[in-house]
Amino acid sequence: MKKHFAAEKVVLTQSCTAAMKIAALALALGPGDEVIVPTFTFCATATAFERTGARIVFCDIDPVTMMLDPKDLERRLTSRTRAVVVVHYGGASAPMETICELAEQHGVHVVEDAAQGFGVTRSDHPLGTFGTFGAFSFHESKAVSCGQGGALLVNSGDRELLSRIDSIAERGTDFALVRSGEKAFYEWTGPGSSFQLGELEAAILLAEFEALHENLAVRRRVGETLLKGLSAMDLPLEVLWSDAQTVSNFHFVGVLAADTDAAEHLLAHLGKHGVDGRRHYVPLHLSPRAHEMGYGPRVLPAAEGAWGRLVRLPVHTGMCERDTERVLATLADWNV
Template sequence: MIPFNKPHMTGRELAYIAQAHGLGHLAGNGEFTRRCHVWLEAQTGCGRALLTHSCTAALEMAALLLDLQPGDEVIMPSYTFVSTANAFVLRGAVPVFVDIRADTLNLDETQIEAAITPRTRAIVVVHYAGVGCEMDAILALAQRHGLRVIEDAAQALGSSYRGRPLGSLGDAAALSFHETKNIIAGEGGALLVNAPEWSERAEVMREKGTNRAQFFRGQVDKYTWVDVGSSFLPGELIAAFLLAQFEEAQAITAARMALWQRYHEAFAEQERQGLVRRPVLPAHCEHNAHMYYLLLPDLARRSALIEGLKARGVQAVFHYVPLHRAPAGQRFARAAGALPVTDAVSERLLRLPLWLGLEPEQDRVIEAVRACL
């Protein structure tokens, strides 16, 4: 069976973990964490990078920084992972779901304004498949209404919008280094802070609400509890593993792009025949080849393709069950009107295997898809 995902190792992870072990600093915020922060800030152009133990944790930090009160509203897509909503529900806020675009499958910027109410505090964009949302329009809308913008950039490290790295555009952004992402640490994430007024507070929240980091820099004579917070730090072994991945990020992206492009060219004829729809890439967005998906005409044909590929030894998977359909989504959130594109995409989208090392088997995947359509 060709699996949907297979984690890629660069070859230096264990050596860096051994170095961290030798340094005797295994808790967070050691030398490897510092080097990861430097790399992220240089690559994304964010104001400040802070490693977290997951992207979920980074989103929860963003929710804390918003100072949300019970009943406040946060606009976001329903076609996303549960963490996008859960982080804000934990603060008592109400996710308000807006439909996605039919082309990029990103939040439909033309429908956001109609969903804004006096309780709206923020817009959370999700850069689906590493393709940027229409950030100029969204940022302008947020400015007009006095709203914050949070980027869920879990899938988007290495992608850009009009030449600007995703994760550097909103007030804050969350990244994921889960083993299903391009750059991995098993589990892991980062909060990218771009609003200058949030920088110091984010550091405090990440350190359980204490000014511990300031103490170790010699800025205060003792550290104490000064704000709300929690334990969001990953250990140094995670940071050591991650640094090895960062150092190969350019090569990893290039290899994934080659796989992505091979798929895209292979299914052009099937798209012309109306059997599938391939991903749409706006000219002003540079993506990172996070995933390759196909949109089938309907649920029945997607289900048949999944089963047909399985019979031929290929694991292909669908993606999100929309949050507005989920029991918790109906309990804690609301939809801003009908979400027809979200509903349709959730029943039609199929993701194909895409991982480094797939190259010798990719033609087998392509031929299996063609045979099943």
């Protein structure tokens, strides 16, 4: 992986959450610091950073992509901001050029939550390589899977930061120096935990990497067929598209119905015909935990207006041409 991504360091972890926890510890975040997180994401995107004592600042999304809105990000950057977490959603890419430029202007780190983005490229660069850190998931639901697993990419050459990550990943010790022969005994040096991936999962992951190009080709064939079919239908659905700079892994194909009731109706119709359509996240700023912690703002209109309208259509490597045709036929038969 290190060679594939040209990263300074790669740490295989038990999950994407664990990878982001390492990033949070490595940045030495604490009370008084702020971390900007898009509200439309899995809760781990926030909890990995909240546990340091930093304040989570929720950012609105662009409903065309369901990803962080750079204009809203710019409004939320302050002197207390230490990091911006960017979530790459559905096999597409957030507008990293604009986001990284804003982050650089304000001297803050970018952490890419690319849990759904392994195998995706933007302008010929893999996701996870734009920010200081990139975090991936190898959960069973992802394009590359070992059941449970993840990885942290470190794209900074800062030797102090790299040393800190070694210590964190080695349970808060300097065991890496023992392994390299620089010390005879390891000692406790700082915060850390048992974050690393097990050998069995790593072996499964190796086989997945070897089949990566073949599996991505299948997903892209299914996804592109669904997009082509949708574009030929006169349905009241907005399709989530990747921009021209992105080559998707088609984690899924997403559509936005006219309203929440229409989305519920579509899901019921898909389910009746054996098609596994799904909802997704409730925006985090609306969650009980956010209310309990007093986080805000309370109104993020784009996310609030879009999340209930979202329906995810299935894409996976077990789908054959007949399966894809069945999905399209079911959509064509939807009586709105």
